[in-house]
Amino acid sequence: MAFIDLAKSRYSSRKYLDKPVDRELLLQVLDAGRVAPSAKNSQPWHFVVITQEEPLVKVRECYDREWLQTAKCIIVVCGDHREAWRRADGKIHTNIDVAIAIDHMTLAATDLGLATCWICKFDVMKCVRALGLPDGVEPIALLPIGFPADEADVNRHEQLRKPLTETVHWEKFYFKPFKR
Numbered sequence: 153m154a155f156i157d158l159a160k161s162r163y164s165s166r167k168y169l170d171k172p173v174d175r176e177l178l179l180q181v182l183d184a185g186r187v188a189p190s191a192k193n194s195q196p197w198h199f200v201v202i203t204q205e206e207p208l209v210k211v212r213e214c215y216d217r218e219w220l221q222t223a224k225c226i227i228v229v230c231g232d233h234r235e236a237w238r239r240a241d242g243k244i245h246t247n248i249d250v251a252i253a254i255d256h257m258t259l260a261a262t263d264l265g266l267a268t269c270w271i272c273k274f275d276v277m278k279c280v281r282a283l284g285l286p287d288g289v290e291p292i293a294l295l296p297i298g299f300p301a302d303e304a305d306v307n308r309h310e311q312l313r314k315p316l317t318e319t320v321h322w323e324k325f326y327f328k329p330f331k332r
């Protein structure tokens with residue numbers, strides 16, 4: 153599949169089939185995260201893969217949505233601030249690096265016929281306690297992954313994304329009135 157078609161087929165799935173994802177497929181997804189670029193190659197991430205019912209219950213409690221009950225696998229993607237690169241002005245690059253790894257994984261999952269959904273609006277402290285994370289390791293996103301039981305809105309890119317004319321600045325920054 154051409155890359156642009158793969159990128160356009162990824163969507164946030166909020167309903168999954170009651171069918172486990174083989175470890176072999178999960179490893180392919182995780183490997184796509186592994187090879188992601190990161191600032192100074194620091195790779196400040198940990199992928200906590202939750203497939204067993206008891207820890208799944210605890211992780212689902214961090215984001216109380218009915219649809220998450222359908223997820224049989226959730227990857228808790230953690231950033232390790234202790235390992236991340238710091239720029240001279242102090243900016244810590246954990247979030248950027250972790251986001252790239254997650255994006256790799258969401259696209260790899262799509263390529264394998266799986267679906268995912270980024271979740272950042274979860275109870276972080278509950279998640280830290282549920283997983284017993286050490287100081288400096290922050291759960292950044294929950295990533296449910298599974299075989300989708302829903303479908304993407306086919307018009308989403310035309311209707312829900314800004315057109316390039318609003319976001320591309322050729323050669324210089326144009327100040328435009330904010331339209332929305």
Ligand SMILES: Cc1cc2nc3c(=O)[nH]c(=O)nc-3n(C[C@H](O)[C@H](O)[C@H](O)COP(=O)(O)O)c2cc1C
Pocket residue numbers: 162163164165269270271272273274308
């Ligand atoms: C950083 C980030 C955080 C997000 N957090 C949530 C979330 O907490 N809950 C949720 O249902 N969707 C979440 N999403 C999914 C977005 O709502 C979704 O990506 C966006 O509406 C575009 O839709 P699409 O992914 O189907 O193309 C998040 C996405 C990103 C990139």
